[in-house]
Amino acid sequence: MPIWNCGGCDLPWPCPTRKRELRAEYAGAPVSLALYLGSYLVQAAEDMPWTPAGALHRRFVGWIRQTARPAQAVQRRSKSAAPDRYERQ
Template sequence: MTSHGPVMPIWSCGGCDMPWPCPTRRRELRAEYADASVSLALYLGAYLVQAAEDMPWAPAGALHRRFIGWTRQPPEAQQRTTGRGR
């Protein structure tokens, strides 16, 4: 079980206080859904809907990038965009 779960309704990470899903949780999710990219997108899509309801002021495009957009990037590109190469 991860300590990097979402804290709702503010959608920050319970483990590091970054916007959820944080880089650590993204790495965990990539590993967990390594051979199931569609399942990962569906899982995160459900969270996207909840987040959009909790944060109606947040731009839809920003929420999409935050919750789903990163799933199509290779892990190396994700590390470059977050500035974290752990």
């Protein structure tokens, strides 16, 4: 059965080198990268049924968000745009 090791370095796939390559290849398309790796996650789960699902998730897709850009800061409303309190008439 395949054990999903890198053909170049024999580390678990995706190895650090392949992760860098995937980040570059899918730059600006994180959803496409997640779908691509998700399909491999399903195949690996079939090939390695003894491996815990959480370990496979971390290995195949868990690292994607760690390298994503931080979320944009939420802009605060200015007091002139939204009053602190509404007055009753």
